[in-house]
Amino acid sequence: MTKNKVLMVAFDYPPSKSVAGQRTLRMTQYLPDFEWEPIVLTGSEKAYDGLDYSQKIPEHMQDKIFRTGALDVDKHMSFKGKHFAWMKVLDRWSTWIPGAIIKGIKIIKEHNPTVIWSTYPTLSGHIVAYYLAKKFNLPLVVDYQDPLSYIHKNPTGLQRWIYLKVDNTILPKASAAVFATEQAKEAYASYHFHLNKNKFHCIENGYDESNFQTLTESKKTFNTPFTEKKFSLYYSGVLYPNGRNPLPTFKAISALKLTKNINADNFEFIFQGSGNGQEFAQELEVLEIQDLVHFFPSVPFLDSLYNMQNADTLLLIQDSVFKLQVPGKLFEYIRAGKPVLVAAPADSATGIVAKEAQCGAIENTTEGIRKVLMAWLDKNFTMPKNRNIYQYSRYEKARQLSLILNQVCENE
Numbered sequence: 159m160t161k162n163k164v165l166m167v168a169f170d171y172p173p174s175k176s177v178a179g180q181r182t183l184r185m186t187q188y189l190p191d192f193e194w195e196p197i198v199l200t201g202s203e204k205a206y207d208g209l210d211y212s213q214k215i216p217e218h219m220q221d222k223i224f225r226t227g228a229l230d231v232d233k234h235m236s237f238k239g240k241h242f243a244w245m246k247v248l249d250r251w252s253t254w255i256p257g258a259i260i261k262g263i264k265i266i267k268e269h270n271p272t273v274i275w276s277t278y279p280t281l282s283g284h285i286v287a288y289y290l291a292k293k294f295n296l297p298l299v300v301d302y303q304d305p306l307s308y309i310h311k312n313p314t315g316l317q318r319w320i321y322l323k324v325d326n327t328i329l330p331k332a333s334a335a336v337f338a339t340e341q342a343k344e345a346y347a348s349y350h351f352h353l354n355k356n357k358f359h360c361i362e363n364g365y366d367e368s369n370f371q372t373l374t375e376s377k378k379t380f381n382t383p384f385t386e387k388k389f390s391l392y393y394s395g396v397l398y399p400n401g402r403n404p405l406p407t408f409k410a411i412s413a414l415k416l417t418k419n420i421n422a423d424n425f426e427f428i429f430q431g432s433g434n435g436q437e438f439a440q441e442l443e444v445l446e447i448q449d450l451v452h453f454f455p456s457v458p459f460l461d462s463l464y465n466m467q468n469a470d471t472l473l474l475i476q477d478s479v480f481k482l483q484v485p486g487k488l489f490e491y492i493r494a495g496k497p498v499l500v501a502a503p504a505d506s507a508t509g510i511v512a513k514e515a516q517c518g519a520i521e522n523t524t525e526g527i528r529k530v531l532m533a534w535l536d537k538n539f540t541m542p543k544n545r546n547i548y549q550y551s552r553y554e555k556a557r558q559l560s561l562i563l564n565q566v567c568e569n570e
Contacts, residue, residue, distance in 0.1 A: 162197045164563060165271040167287040169280035169307055171200040172215055175208035176301055178279055184366050185559055187216045192560035195269050197269055198444045199262050201254060202227045212458035222536035228254035248320060249281045260478055266294050270274050273563055276303040281324060286330045294479055297333040297566045305342045309349060310482050326329040329353060334568040335383040338362050339507040342482040359562055363486040365493035366552040373464055380464040388426045389535060391470035394462045395487055397432045402475040407501060410527035412445035419535060422449040431456030466494035473499045489550045492517045499530055514540045
């Protein structure tokens, strides 16, 4: 029987389509196994940017989820697609704060949680949790799925001032601060050197085994974007020029086409959930690979996992600007068991995890990517046997969080 309760403040939670919701979802699914009862304060479905009902909320959570509304600056507070920049300097859903605080007060009075936990990348969640923790004198655990930009991007002006103000207010109050990579944890501990380093912890993201079990048991017919008898390279997720730039991979594929190693009859490069590709149309035409590269719309989460397992190879792009972060997608790629081409610096957080997991090759130059793809086309790669990937499971991550929660309560 659970003996402690944790109020989890997280704007994104299913059916939110945001990948940020996965971390909270799986913590709520598995924490009861470690004697913690989660209660979730989250956003209303109407506030979310997109919905995905393929992610099932655990049965034990059905009466422990409390939702409040919010206006999305981009959708609800813009005129002809335009708005003042200051309106989302905190985040797009900061209108969530007043209603969430009011509902949080009611939750705490009725359910008496032992500790409050909140998660970023929706920063308003930290502000809600801070206010509630201060009002009720409860220990606070703040979770950073990504570091705030002043840590690694050096923003200027109002955004930097706001972000620093929030962290300089919240971190001294927090009993623990949790980060998704060791590199982000160390960067925070270094920047906030005056704080006790023992309060900084790392819990990586991970894959969830129950998702893959659901795929195995599903009677649904999944439609893949792949063409039979073509070697497929699959990328799932968003792209952007400064951070996840596919150009080095495009150039590598162009080189392979020029040497007649690949053509439209034996090779396909599939993007899913990356837009329609129009921003890359000119580059693809110049490189003469528009017949090899195809963009497909996003699909529900389970469909994307199915596609990962059915592609020949997988691609992950994480440029140096995100050297402190690891995309959650990497852990799903690791579990999918297909060779992963990790286009990231070898010394980045992503590169280090990929090397540790022995999931493929780490290359971020055009020539390096070309050589890897050439070897894989020639079948010169096999996945290592007996890899220990359990350490990347969401279940193990929930266990790690339970230990931090136990420690926080023992120290109070």
